[in-house]
Amino acid sequence: MYRSHLINRRFWLAGAAALALSACSKTEKDEHGHAEGGETAKGPHGGRLLEDGDFSLEVTLFEDGVEPEFRFYPYLKSKPLSPKSVTVTTSLTRLGGQVDSFSFAPEGDFLRGQGVVREPHSFDVAIKATHDGKVSTWTYASYEGRTTLAPDAAVSAGIQTEAAGAAILAERIDMSGRIEITPEGRSEVRAWYPGRIISMNGELGQLVQKGQVLARVESSESLQTYAIPAPISGVIMEKNANVGGVAYDSPLYVIADPNALHAEFFVFPRDAEKIRVGQDVEVRSLDGQTRLTAKVEALLPHADPTTQTLMAHVHLPAGASASFRSGLGVEGSFTVGSQGMPLAVRTEAIQRFRDFQVVFARVGTTYEVRMLKLGRQTPEWTEVLGGLAPGEVYVTKGAFLIRADIEKSGASHDH
Template sequence: MTHRNSFSRTVELKSHAKNARRLAVLGLSGVALLFVAACSDEKTSEEAGGAPQAETGPAIAAISPESAKAADIKTSTVGPANVRKVLTLYGSIKPNGEREQAIRARYPGTVKSVEKRPGDAVKRGETLLTIESSESLRVYTIVAALDGTVLERAVNPGATVSVDTVLMQIADLTTVWIEVAVFANDLGEVRSGMPVVLTDANGDALAETEIAYVAPVGHADSQSVVARAVLNNTDHKWIPGQFVTADIVVDDTRASKSVVPAAIQSLDGKIVVFLESEGGFQAREVEIGKRSADAVEILGGLEVGDTYVSTNSYLIKADLLKGEGEEE
């Protein structure tokens, strides 16, 4: 009996020493010594007839502040945030169709002069072309009906034109249309008045507006419906013809408690967030609600003001899992 107790005692001390080495690797050699001493005291108490004490409380990743800083583990505070559900669609920039003018001849004739080229700015009432009527042989003038920019010029002096010929195209580009394709599976989520954040093809220009129009009919060839937003373009950053990405906000919830998505981890089949605690970081099971690219709503498990790990939380999870592997 004495031999068996001695063997069991040796195995348990080896196990405690192994855990102590793990703690020492994390820079907690002092804690490791206390851990061994505490285990020895516990065994002595058990041998004296005392009941063993079951381990309670969440597991703690014993990571020192210095180690956390070196690993770029950062913390934030639980607080309110807007949790936005965003639908990302793609489309292009077009001239505002309500601010365009297709220039045509009033009477058939011969073009005598063309005053503007593509890219030229024009003012309302400014002369664009002169044409000699083939009926009266009188020269008449065509002027701009709005302020804008010449987009296209289709004729030169000497050209013979009819009343159906588009001679020039001008548009007011101080506003533009953003048109995106909405496919059947997303159509039920997109409505007029929804906020939309726009990004240009290079990812440089950002703007926010709202959906102004959703077409009542679709395109048979693409099986999509056009959704349109009108965008202020007085700085002329948004160039017609370029592609654009539209993030349509289909739901916007104000969460009283939230964390960043990078804080959420799965551990032992539970959804957890890591909190600062004495001696390191501990996992706290949480109940989550709506989530977006920037925030996750917290329904339970945390309180406003709690300090949680917001950056590199996966390193803490890895440390805990490594510890479980070593213990096995």
């Protein structure tokens, strides 16, 4: 009976505040040769040697050019024994209680497992062998990519989980653009009749209300003085005249409503056919810190002769002026289609472990690696084609902490 060793360890995280992550990891010397603690007996082929009196069985996990499979070598008094004289069955109990069972068939000088030992190679092993009427049994733990973490430590470290399930994969096109005042949010203040400017009551940057008198002009024809009110509410962006000057064709002021914003995006011809009025667009500041969802309001049919792009206008909702200002550059993701996926995980949850892309499943206070076969991907979701079961709980935030803890413990192997 081989028992796993509990290894207590603590690592500290730098961030907005220091977080202490106290974890406990289980590892056991297995056929891959990685362990902490005492050594186990090895056979001639480098595998774990299980002994019962004169009879012994060497356990190896062979994966050289084939899918991982068990190969057992039997011995009697330390001498190779014909595999045809031995019957073996094996069961692997995985985290969560699932059991994989294997029978074996003789091949050459070993017994070959009838089935692939799927990743991760982390399980409690039970082996039953029969030779010459005698039954031998062994059990031991062989863990990799596994660690345990108390609930309060997980909360302190900011680790979050959710159940894997179906998701909607949104097809997006990314573009660059800029924030501008809408045509309705901009107005030029002009004299109604040519004449001498008697007074000007507005200054640059001043907030004015619709109907507020901004200037008075003496008509050159009637010599009557008339008032010029603000046509819209907004901020004076330009002042182009002074008292005593002549009001004629040029605007006296330019007023803009800072809340009347839209985003203008530059659409390449190859993408133009996919853009439709009403589509959702995620508008982001260039640093990615500010995001909002808006809709396409128009796609102008005329292409810019210099850039060979068309212009898509995206209406920004009320309150956008708190984060976006006219003239600033932005990025946008246009949702041009969507497809359902029966099983997906959040893209941010995926980590690199050995040669695999993985997530970390949680069962109680234990976390364990899950090697994934992946399909389509967006910044938010990634389709899972294999390696994770629907409903299985996995780490969505803080997965890198779990990976770091496992790698620190040495609870992994190299293929």
